[in-house]
Amino acid sequence: xxxxxxxxxxxxxxxxxxxxxxxxxxxxxxxxxxxxxxxxxxxxxxxxxxxxxxxxxxxxxxxxxxxxxxxxxxxxxxxxxxxxxxxxxxxxxxxxxxxxxxxxxxxxxxxxxxxxxxxxxxxxxxxxxxxxxx
Numbered sequence: 001x002x003x004x005x006x007x008x009x010x011x012x013x014x015x016x017x018x019x020x021x022x023x024x025x026x027x028x029x030x031x032x033x034x035x036x037x038x039x040x041x042x043x044x045x046x047x048x049x050x051x052x053x054x055x056x057x058x059x060x061x062x063x064x065x066x067x068x069x070x071x072x073x074x075x076x077x078x079x080x081x082x083x084x085x086x087x088x089x090x091x092x093x094x095x096x097x098x099x100x101x102x103x104x105x106x107x108x109x110x111x112x113x114x115x116x117x118x119x120x121x122x123x124x125x126x127x128x129x130x131x132x133x134x
Contacts, residue, residue, distance in 0.1 A: 005071030010134035011063035014127035018059045021126050025119050036112035059123065066090070066124065067131045078132040087128035088121065095120045 002008065026033055034040060069086060070078045078086075096117045103113045 002071075004068070006064050006067045007071075007131055007134050010131035011060060011067050011127075013134070014063040014066075014130040015056060015059035017126050017130055018063070018123040019056055021122050022055065022119060025122060029115060032111070033115050036109050036115055038109075059127070062124070063127050063131060066127055070128075070131060078128075080129060080132060083128035083132035084125055087124035091117075091121045091124050095124075 030041075034044070066087065069090070070083070073086070096113075099117050099120075100113050103110075
């Protein structure tokens with residue numbers, strides 16, 4: 001189902017897959033992430049659902065923008081290589097630059113920028129591959 005060139009099924013499945021990727025990624029790297037943000041497991045246990053809801057909504061928006069990008073720049077017919085290339089370029093141009101700038105001004109460790117931006121690269125690649133298939 002497509003609306004205004006945006007593949008809604010691909011966007012929804014991409015958001016779910018991106019969320020799952022993040023859950024696995026941060027579970028595997030939780031100790032490094034906690035060190036990078038200067039917190040302990042006890043500090044982050046029992047968090048409210050708010051950040052997770054925000055994350056999922058953000059993933060839907062990202063997927064919709066990525067799908068719209070494909071529709072405008074590839075006539076909707078995107079192969080896996082183009083999907084990965086587009087995801088990586090958008091990641092480098094917008095996500096890494098924004099995160100690096102924000103984290104630098106906040107005085108965050110470079111480790112946090114590396115961990116979080118690598119997560120978003122994975123999310124965008126997963127979403128791009130799924131959207132390209134639908």
